[in-house]
Structure formats: structure tokens, C-alpha cells
Amino acid sequence: MTISGGRDGAEENSTPAATASTALLTDHYELTMLQAALRSGAAHRRSVFEVFARRLPDGRRYGVVAGTGRLLDAIAAFRFGDEQLAFLDRTGVVDRATLDWLAGYRFRGTVRGYAEGESYFPQSPILTVEGTFAEAVLLETLILSVLNHDSAIAAAASRMTSAAAGRPCIEMGSRRTHEEAAVASARAAYLAGFASTSNLAAGFRYGVPTVGTSAHAFTLVHDTEREAFQTQVATLGKGTTLLVDTFDVAEAVRVAVEVAGPDLGAVRLDSGDLLWMAHRVRKQLDELGARNTKIVVTSDLDEYAIAALAVAPVDSYGVGTQLVTGSGAPTASMVYKLVARAESGQSGSGQPDGVLVPVAKRSPDKPSQGGRKYAYRRIDGDGVATAEVVGIGEPPADLADRGRNLVKTLMVDGELVDRATLEEGRELHRRSLAELPISATQLSRGDAVIPTVYENA
Known part of the structure; x- marks a missing residue:
């Protein structure tokens, strides 16, 4: 480049912005739902939430996952300190019992999802958050605000x-x-x-x-x-x-x-x-x-x-x-939906796995597909993607033979286990885009360049 430039490189740095509390970057109703769920006992049910987009922006052929690195930092910083608790107390958002619960909050569940830079399509399980209902539901607004904007x-x-x-x-x-x-x-x-x-x-x-x-x-x-x-x-x-x-x-x-x-x-x-x-x-x-x-x-x-x-x-x-401004599509229109929960009486993330019951919305024009998902991309003999395959339940043992696995484990028990660098995300995006049919990069309007196919649904 001939333009006067600063330093090169792409290693993400730890910053004050990354360590400040993100707990109030949420909606009021997340906390009132928590209060009610604590009262009913449902707050402690093991739950699975999923981020997906029902459709791509009009005329787009593919989407791009972005913001995951920022999001992982934000989840780690989702803690309620004295200032946040004092605000909630002063404004009467939640009661004393809920404030006491929030004082000890940290996310202790599991996060899986598509890596940054990966392309995605309608219904792709972009991110899966598993833990108790209480700890996972609180992250909804934060997760969607980061992923929708950056993607x-x-x-x-x-x-x-x-x-x-x-x-x-x-x-x-x-x-x-x-x-x-x-x-x-x-x-x-x-x-x-x-x-x-x-x-x-x-x-x-x-x-x-x-x-x-x-x-x-x-x-x-x-x-x-x-x-x-x-x-x-x-x-x-x-x-x-x-x-x-x-x-x-x-x-x-x-x-x-x-x-x-x-x-x-x-x-x-x-x-x-x-x-x-x-x-x-x-x-x-x-x-x-x-x-x-x-x-x-x-x-x-x-x-x-x-x-x-x-x-x-x-x-x-x-x-x-x-x-x-997203060049006409300022949001990726991703949603965060509960897709599975434990049967009545089963406890949270610290307990042995039990039976998860798929749950799904049936609202007109806004349906969801219940069950924890896995996903892989079918690739033909020429190295070109032919389908986005989404399955329900545990991944099959031969998944690697069927296509390219798209879901990575990012956090376990609330601890980061996999975080790609920004440079690795750039390289993944280059490779992901290169494997799509060539029409993916055409600017003419059209549908998703490959179909999303469900198996075991």
C-alpha cells in the first residue's frame, strides 16, 4: 500500500474494553424472565439455545460469521458487580432474591458454533449455548447484538x-x-x-x-x-x-x-x-x-x-x-431460540446429562426446529460445496466422511477452549468462500448458493 500506514499484524490485544462488565448490555425482560424462572424452578433446567438466521438478506447468496472473538470476551466479562447490582436495586428491575443470585453469576456452560470467517446459510446452527436456562437466557441480547452487527x-x-x-x-x-x-x-x-x-x-x-x-x-x-x-x-x-x-x-x-x-x-x-x-x-x-x-x-x-x-x-x-451500514443489510437477522430443555426435575450444567426434550416455536412465518444440532458441508469431487447439512442429535461417527464439520467447541464449563486469531479467521473466510459455487460472488440477486438440508429431523 502507498497510503501512510501504521503497524502491521492482526493479533488481538487485551484491552480495558474487554474487561469492563458487559452485564447490562441486555434487555430488561431478560432479568424479569430470570426472576420468574427462579420462582418456578425452571431457571435450573439444563437448556440449549441456538443462534440461526431464518433467511439471508434479500438477494444475498451467503452470510459470513463474524464477531465470535469479541463475543467470547464479552461472555467472560458478563458479571454483575456492585455498580450493576446497585442500579438494578435502585430502579427495582428485580427483587432481592434475584439480585443475590446475580451477584454470583458467571457463565459455566458450553458454547459451540461456526468459526469466525465461515460462510453460513439459512437455518445454519451458527452458535449453540448450553447451560441452565438462567445462565443461558441472560446472554441472548449480548450474543445477538454482537453477531448480528459484525456478521x-x-x-x-x-x-x-x-x-x-x-x-x-x-x-x-x-x-x-x-x-x-x-x-x-x-x-x-x-x-x-x-x-x-x-x-x-x-x-x-x-x-x-x-x-x-x-x-x-x-x-x-x-x-x-x-x-x-x-x-x-x-x-x-x-x-x-x-x-x-x-x-x-x-x-x-x-x-x-x-x-x-x-x-x-x-x-x-x-x-x-x-x-x-x-x-x-x-x-x-x-x-x-x-x-x-x-x-x-x-x-x-x-x-x-x-x-x-x-x-x-x-x-x-x-x-x-x-x-x-451493511450495504443495505445492516443486520444479519439472527435469532436466539430455545431448542431443547431437560425434562422436569432434571438439574443444570453441573449434573449428569439426562434426556433433552426438543422444543420449537410454531409461530406463523417464524418457526424454529427443535433439538441440539450438528452441521457439515457436503463437498463434491471438485472441492465445491453442494449442500449445508443440519442434523438433530449427536453427530454421526462418520461425519468426517460425509463432509466438512462446521461446528467447533468454543467454551466448556464457562472456560475458553478454542479461539482463533483474526488472521486465522481471514484465512478461513478465504477458504470457505473459495469452496462455494462461483455464483456465490455474483452481485445479481438470487437465493442462497447452496441449499440447507435437514437429516434426522
């Missing part, structure tokens, strides 16, 4: 990087969303193939490479465009990226090459007809001897605009608003 961003990012066909994409959406959503969006975009972000917090927390150019304000604060360019080059070197559309693009390109010489790193275009302008600027740069100077384009790009620029001499894309 929506990752799916949009995946479509954009596919449309870019190998040209780097830069996440630049921090000013178009909530400050914490901006950090999560940068992480999810990097997972799904973006090369870097402008967001420094994402670099600090998660190791996402950071880059930056300059704003029109930098040009306007100087007396002349030439002075602005001279200052930027003197400060950041000839490899910097100069913004050339504040006034007249052709004149700015001429001045930029005069100031930096033919070794100028890049110029950025942020307005106008980008297809026409990129061709014009490329021709001018070549004529001025700056044949290796790259062209970066920004300005409300989405996957369709990126695809339209495929024939333009563009070297990288800066994407903001459309990325951090």
Missing part, C-alpha cells in the same frame, strides 16, 4: 472484496457510525478480506493494519495547494497519497508530480465520475513519468460501484458509509 458488516465486506477482484479495499467508515460500532466494523471488514482500516482503535485492540491520507481541510488550511502538497511530502515522504480533487484535478496532479517527483506513492480521487476521472488521471500520470504512482478512489462506494470500476485503472478502494 452484517463482514458479509458486505466480503461482497466488496470479491467485487474488487484482488485490488485492496480500505475501511474508512468511522465517521459514519457509532464510535464503538466503527471499531467492530473495522475488525469485521478485515476478517472478510479488507486490507486495512483508518480506525486507530481497531489497530490498537485487534492489530488491524491502519492507514491514512489527508482531508480537503488540510489543503484548504494552506495558502496554496502546492504548499499543502510540499508540506505533506516533506513530512511523510514521497510514498504518501495526495488528495487531488479539492480544486482542479488535472492541475493538482501536475503539481503533485512536480512536488514529489515520479516516485509519488499515490493520488486519491474522492468525487465526480470516478470511472472517467481514473482513466484521465492515469493517462496524465503516465505522461508525467509517474507510471508507478497508484490511484486510490473513495466517495460512497459499495460493491456495485466497485464492480463498475473494474475496467478503470484503479489500484485500491476506500469504503466508508456503505460498509459500516
Whole structure:
């Protein structure tokens, strides 16, 4: 990249944000349900909750699992300290007996699910949470808020990087969303193939490479465009990226090459007809001897605009608003449903397994399928996925012979047992997308690229 950048790498760091209590990132009714379940005794029943999406956003061919790493941190930090308990007491959300129970709360169950970066389809059992009803139901809002947001961003990012066909994409959406959503969006975009972000917090927390150019304000604060360019080059070197559309693009390109010489790193275009302008600027740069100077384009790009620029001499894309809003699909529409529970009288996660009774909604247009699930992807002899297979009950002994197992154990007895790095998630996404039929990356509207098939249902 020719844009001025920060440190490289993608190791997630422990941060203050990861250790602060997440217990109040939930809905009021989660706690009132808990209070009632404690009274009835149902709170202690072993239960299985499942995260899935009934359908993909309209016209999308696949989804992308993202946010799991953030979620595991958030579950570990889901504790009720003195401040949280005092708030619940002062506002009368729950009674004293429930407050006493919450004071000792920590999740002690099991979490299984698709790894970050994995593609998913309608009804895929993306995450399974097993424990007592009380400890699992409290996590519903937190789980859905993380997975719905990050998976929506990752799916949009995946479509954009596919449309870019190998040209780097830069996440630049921090000013178009909530400050914490901006950090999560940068992480999810990097997972799904973006090369870097402008967001420094994402670099600090998660190791996402950071880059930056300059704003029109930098040009306007100087007396002349030439002075602005001279200052930027003197400060950041000839490899910097100069913004050339504040006034007249052709004149700015001429001045930029005069100031930096033919070794100028890049110029950025942020307005106008980008297809026409990129061709014009490329021709001018070549004529001025700056044949290796790259062209970066920004300005409300989405996957369709990126695809339209495929024939333009563009070297990288800066994407903001459309990325951090999911490019028309700001949520993955995942739900968290109870799919199995112990029979009456059976105890919680600390007791031996007993019979689990499948339970399911039968609401019109919102049904669920009862029972704990396993999942694998059928792959044909050419290495192409043909179906998402979801089974009910224990996985078959020959599952590995049937297809690629999709479910990993992430937490046992509340302790983390498997957490992929962000780089591993990037690699998984690359491989997962590569095994889907080629039509998965088409931008034309269509159904899920492979069907979801139930067995043992």
C-alpha cells in the first residue's frame, strides 16, 4: 500500500474494553424472565439455545460469521458487580432474591458454533449455548447484538472484496457510525478480506493494519495547494497519497508530480465520475513519468460501484458509509431460540446429562426446529460445496466422511477452549468462500448458493 500506514499484524490485544462488565448490555425482560424462572424452578433446567438466521438478506447468496472473538470476551466479562447490582436495586428491575443470585453469576456452560470467517446459510446452527436456562437466557441480547452487527458488516465486506477482484479495499467508515460500532466494523471488514482500516482503535485492540491520507481541510488550511502538497511530502515522504480533487484535478496532479517527483506513492480521487476521472488521471500520470504512482478512489462506494470500476485503472478502494451500514443489510437477522430443555426435575450444567426434550416455536412465518444440532458441508469431487447439512442429535461417527464439520467447541464449563486469531479467521473466510459455487460472488440477486438440508429431523 502507498497510503501512510501504521503497524502491521492482526493479533488481538487485551484491552480495558474487554474487561469492563458487559452485564447490562441486555434487555430488561431478560432479568424479569430470570426472576420468574427462579420462582418456578425452571431457571435450573439444563437448556440449549441456538443462534440461526431464518433467511439471508434479500438477494444475498451467503452470510459470513463474524464477531465470535469479541463475543467470547464479552461472555467472560458478563458479571454483575456492585455498580450493576446497585442500579438494578435502585430502579427495582428485580427483587432481592434475584439480585443475590446475580451477584454470583458467571457463565459455566458450553458454547459451540461456526468459526469466525465461515460462510453460513439459512437455518445454519451458527452458535449453540448450553447451560441452565438462567445462565443461558441472560446472554441472548449480548450474543445477538454482537453477531448480528459484525456478521452484517463482514458479509458486505466480503461482497466488496470479491467485487474488487484482488485490488485492496480500505475501511474508512468511522465517521459514519457509532464510535464503538466503527471499531467492530473495522475488525469485521478485515476478517472478510479488507486490507486495512483508518480506525486507530481497531489497530490498537485487534492489530488491524491502519492507514491514512489527508482531508480537503488540510489543503484548504494552506495558502496554496502546492504548499499543502510540499508540506505533506516533506513530512511523510514521497510514498504518501495526495488528495487531488479539492480544486482542479488535472492541475493538482501536475503539481503533485512536480512536488514529489515520479516516485509519488499515490493520488486519491474522492468525487465526480470516478470511472472517467481514473482513466484521465492515469493517462496524465503516465505522461508525467509517474507510471508507478497508484490511484486510490473513495466517495460512497459499495460493491456495485466497485464492480463498475473494474475496467478503470484503479489500484485500491476506500469504503466508508456503505460498509459500516451493511450495504443495505445492516443486520444479519439472527435469532436466539430455545431448542431443547431437560425434562422436569432434571438439574443444570453441573449434573449428569439426562434426556433433552426438543422444543420449537410454531409461530406463523417464524418457526424454529427443535433439538441440539450438528452441521457439515457436503463437498463434491471438485472441492465445491453442494449442500449445508443440519442434523438433530449427536453427530454421526462418520461425519468426517460425509463432509466438512462446521461446528467447533468454543467454551466448556464457562472456560475458553478454542479461539482463533483474526488472521486465522481471514484465512478461513478465504477458504470457505473459495469452496462455494462461483455464483456465490455474483452481485445479481438470487437465493442462497447452496441449499440447507435437514437429516434426522
